[in-house]
Amino acid sequence: MEEENKMLEEAAGKLNIVPGTRHFYWVLFKSTFLISAFTVGGGMVIIPLLKKKFVDEYGWINDKDTLDITAIAQSLPGIMAVNASIMLGYKMSGLMGTMVTILATILPPLITITIIAFFYDLFAHNYYVQLILKGMQCGATAVIIDVGLNLVNKLFKKKLLLPILIAVGTFVASLCFNVNPMYCVLVDAIIGLLLLRDPKYN
Amino acid sequence: MNILILLYWEFCKIGLFCVGGGYASLPWIQAAVVDDYHWITMTEFIDIFTISQMTPGPIGINAATFVGTKIAGTPGAIVATLGFVTPSLILCLLITYLMKKYGDLSVIKGTLNGLRPAVVALICTAGLSFIWLSVWDTETIPTNFADFDIKGIIIILIAMIAVKKKVSVITLLFGSGVIGLLLGLIM
Numbered sequence: 001m002e003e004e005n006k007m008l009e010e011a012a013g014k015l016n017i018v019p020g021t022r023h024f025y026w027v028l029f030k031s032t033f034l035i036s037a038f039t040v041g042g043g044m045v046i047i048p049l050l051k052k053k054f055v056d057e058y059g060w061i062n063d064k065d066t067l068d069i070t071a072i073a074q075s076l077p078g079i080m081a082v083n084a085s086i087m088l089g090y091k092m093s094g095l096m097g098t099m100v101t102i103l104a105t106i107l108p109p110l111i112t113i114t115i116i117a118f119f120y121d122l123f124a125h126n127y128y129v130q131l132i133l134k135g136m137q138c139g140a141t142a143v144i145i146d147v148g149l150n151l152v153n154k155l156f157k158k159k160l161l162l163p164i165l166i167a168v169g170t171f172v173a174s175l176c177f178n179v180n181p182m183y184c185v186l187v188d189a190i191i192g193l194l195l196l197r198d199p200k201y202n
Numbered sequence: 203m204n205i206l207i208l209l210y211w212e213f214c215k216i217g218l219f220c221v222g223g224g225y226a227s228l229p230w231i232q233a234a235v236v237d238d239y240h241w242i243t244m245t246e247f248i249d250i251f252t253i254s255q256m257t258p259g260p261i262g263i264n265a266a267t268f269v270g271t272k273i274a275g276t277p278g279a280i281v282a283t284l285g286f287v288t289p290s291l292i293l294c295l296l297i298t299y300l301m302k303k304y305g306d307l308s309v310i311k312g313t314l315n316g317l318r319p320a321v322v323a324l325i326c327t328a329g330l331s332f333i334w335l336s337v338w339d340t341e342t343i344p345t346n347f348a349d350f351d352i353k354g355i356i357i358i359l360i361a362m363i364a365v366k367k368k369v370s371v372i373t374l375l376f377g378s379g380v381i382g383l384l385l386g387l388i389m
Contacts, residue, residue, distance in 0.1 A: 035372065036259055038379070039258055039375070040257065040258050040259075041261075042260060048325055053372075068317070070321045071314065071317035071321050072294075072301075073294075076297065077293065078217045078262075078287070078293065079227065079261075079262040079263060079287070082262075082286075082287050083293075083294050087298055090298050095295075098295070102291065105260070106263055106287060108258065109257070110267050110279060110283055112264075113253075113254075113259070113268050116257060117272070117279075127386075131382050132383050133256065133258075133379070133382075134354075134382050134386075135380065135381055135382015136376075136378050137336050137378075138357035139361045140378075141333055141336050141361070142362045142365050143361070143371060144328055144329040145332075145333070145362070146365045148322070151325065163318070164319070170320045171326055171327060181324055184320055185324075188319070188320035189316050190316070192313045193316065195316075197309070197312035199311075
């Protein structure tokens with residue numbers, strides 16, 4: 001925990017943007033807006049990109065809180081990306097943070113779709129638009145893989161058997177057997193509740 | 203005016219009941235706007251599904267905006283989207299408050315300790331399905347690995363190098379889009 005705080009301070013010091021300031025809100029809005037505007041796909045795609053920005057680039061929030069928020073966002077009703085952005089915003093700077101992130105998450109699709117709704121055919125069958133979207137999808141792929149590998153690396157470094165087993169089991173279940181993430185999360189929550197209450201897992 | 207209130211209320215309900223990600227919201231939207239109110243036809247709904255999948259932004263928000271636009275223009279889009287996120291906002295803030303108050307209980311901590319590795323795994327799964335989609339154009343494990351798209355591999359590799367060089371996420375997304383366009387035009 002201390003080590004993580006130190007890392008956060010270092011990262012924040014590097015870019016020197018302190019949560020709560022006006023500049024912070026502007027950067028928060030801008031990054032969330034752009035990520036929401038140019039990411040094709042649901043929550044599990046947008047969240048790693050937000051994580052890369054908020055945790056790795058700016059150090060406004062740590063790995064652990066981000067993972068907790070992702071799990072809760074997945075379990076609550078509603079749109080996962082929106083749930084996550086509400087809670088991430090709150091964690092980083094309270095109610096004002098929430099208002100900034102939720103607005104920045106829903107505005108881009110609102111604008112894009114309103115425009116596209118009028119030019120549907122033009123857009124859906126445009127070769128160049130398809131090429132650009134496809135390219136962005138590949139870019140997002142690289143970021144998700146990077147975020148995933150980083151988190152796996154940290155998980156294995158802790159050398160705790162049960163969490164590793166949970167991760168491997170969930171991975172196999174969702175990838176090979178197409179188990180709905182909702183059920184994975186539910187089962188893992190119960191396992192955690194029963195077996196991972198020891199402080200060494202915190 | 204009436205239709206806007208109804209639209210807001212219907213999407214509030216959808217936002218409250220859809221659990222489990224973007225695709226999970228589509229059946230709920232269909233039940234309300236196609237089956238119950240006949241605001242749009244099934245064909246239009248399938249269009250919405252397609253477009254929500256291929257345009258940037260969360261699928262649920264895309265669908266809400268599209269349906270709202272079809273039914274009541276831009277005000278409809280805004281109202282439907284706001285309706286969709288209202289339950290999220292209330293529930294998320296409530297849970298954040300509860301976590302602050304009771305987050306130190308070992309029951310809650312234990313549960314979260316079980317959830318964290320699960321999220322790591324789900325992010326990896328998302329990453330892999332994105333590789334399938336970008337390189338083999340399928341959402342599940344490819345059946346024929348030999349039939350791959352070389353452009354996809356090239357862009358992913360370039361983007362991977364960019365990630366390692368700590369290029370900002372947004373620059374990286376834009377850059378990948380531009381490379382995708384250029385490669386598509388050349389090859």
